[in-house]
Every structure is written in structure tokens, then in C-alpha cells.
Amino acid sequence: MTATITPSIHLTRIYDTLIETYGEMHNEPNYDPLGGLIGTILSQHTSDINSGRAYRQLVDTYATWEEVRDAPTNKVADAIRSGGLANVKAPRIQDVLHTLTEQQQDQGGTKALAEFLYDEIQKFTPEEGWKYLQKLPGVGPKTSACVMLFNMNEAIMPIDTHVHRVSKRLGLIGPKVNANQAHTVFAKIAPPDWVYGLHVGMIRHGRQVCHAQRPKCGECPLYQECAYVGSVNAQETGAS
Numbered sequence: 001m002t003a004t005i006t007p008s009i010h011l012t013r014i015y016d017t018l019i020e021t022y023g024e025m026h027n028e029p030n031y032d033p034l035g036g037l038i039g040t041i042l043s044q045h046t047s048d049i050n051s052g053r054a055y056r057q058l059v060d061t062y063a064t065w066e067e068v069r070d071a072p073t074n075k076v077a078d079a080i081r082s083g084g085l086a087n088v089k090a091p092r093i094q095d096v097l098h099t100l101t102e103q104q105q106d107q108g109g110t111k112a113l114a115e116f117l118y119d120e121i122q123k124f125t126p127e128e129g130w131k132y133l134q135k136l137p138g139v140g141p142k143t144s145a146c147v148m149l150f151n152m153n154e155a156i157m158p159i160d161t162h163v164h165r166v167s168k169r170l171g172l173i174g175p176k177v178n179a180n181q182a183h184t185v186f187a188k189i190a191p192p193d194w195v196y197g198l199h200v201g202m203i204r205h206g207r208q209v210c211h212a213q214r215p216k217c218g219e220c221p222l223y224q225e226c227a228y229v230g231s232v233n234a235q236e237t238g239a240s
């Protein structure tokens, strides 16, 4: 059962401003965590366009994830070449598929791997599912959170570089909280229904206004909520 979270006034103003500025955000989950996981691995260190192309090429080349698992690694790398770092990502993808296969064998199951992973995640709470995915080889907190949020529609906040920077400047997380710790902070402060909107809104804000270098504070709709420019302080934001 998901705990009820009452958001702070500070977070409420930020959420409302993000929605007003960047529009309502709607998640469109496909409940395919394995496809999402492999797509997220492909998206590491490249653009969405390149990783999307690599994913399509991979699923056009192989009809099932079992075929990807059993193919020669250099052939899988060829199929995902357009996504960059193909020689790193191909063995990483196959490692994940082999690990899931072993997990299923240990349970004596025979499902397709995609179905197996979906069913495994369903056994857990969202937080446990997020942790479970991180036990797969090469899967870190952000990749795991992306799968839980985008594919499984669970309220786990992925913390990428934009979300981390913006949430720190706004005082939603303390100055010393690293990206991995921030996942846990958001689980405590953000109502589950807001997580998708906050995530997408903060990424847009980070890309368009709150740049890492020379943020456009003079035209920022969140100026009044920002700890970085001194509009609010730690007592008001509750961040530590």
C-alpha cells in the first residue's frame, strides 16, 4: 500500500509552477519493464533519437529477448551500433538477460523473460521493485527508477543530472544529498501522483532555464521558490 504524503507548501508551489509553465504531464506506461530496461541501457550516454533507433534495430533483428540473449555478442553490438558504446552495451544487455534466465531457472519457471520480469516486479512494493532491478548487472538507481516510473507507472523519481541540480537549487534536497540519496528523499516528500510531473517538469526546467552554467534566473518562473538565489532558506524548504 502506498503511504499518503502531504506535500509542503514549497513543493506545492514548485509543482504548480512547473505545470503552469511546461504543461500537464501524462505518463503512458506500456507495462513492459524488460523492453524499458533494455531501452534505458541503450539510452545511456547518447541522445533519445540514437537510442530509439538502436532499440528499433534490435527488436527488428531479433524476434524475442531470448534470441538477443543467445546471439553472438558482436552481432547484438552490430544491431545497436547507432546507439553508441555498442561494445559495452551489448554484453551488458546479454548479462541482464542471462541473469533473469538464471533467476527463473532457480524458480523452475518457463515464462518468456519479459513476462517473468513483469511478474517479479509485481511481487514487490514500488521501492522494493526499484531495489530489485538494481541487483541486475549494470543497472543503477536511475535506470531502475526510469523503468519503474515510465514502464510500470510506479512513483519512483529518476534523478538525472537536471533533476538533481534543479532540486538542489530549489532546496528540495539538501546541498550534500547525492543523486542516489535523492531518490529516497523524493519518496518521502512527493505525493505519488506528482512524481511523473515533477520529473518531466524539472528536466524541462533544467534544459530550458536552470542551466548548469549561467542559469537564466532573471526569467525564471521559480525565482520566488529558489534557495540558490536566496528566495527561500533551509527552514522554509525543509531540506537537509
Ligand code: SF4
Pocket: 169, 170, 209, 210, 211, 215, 216, 217, 218, 220, 221, 222, 223, 226, 227, 228, 229
Ligand atoms: S532562480 Fe535560477 S537557480 Fe533558481 S531555479 Fe530559477 S534558474 Fe535555477
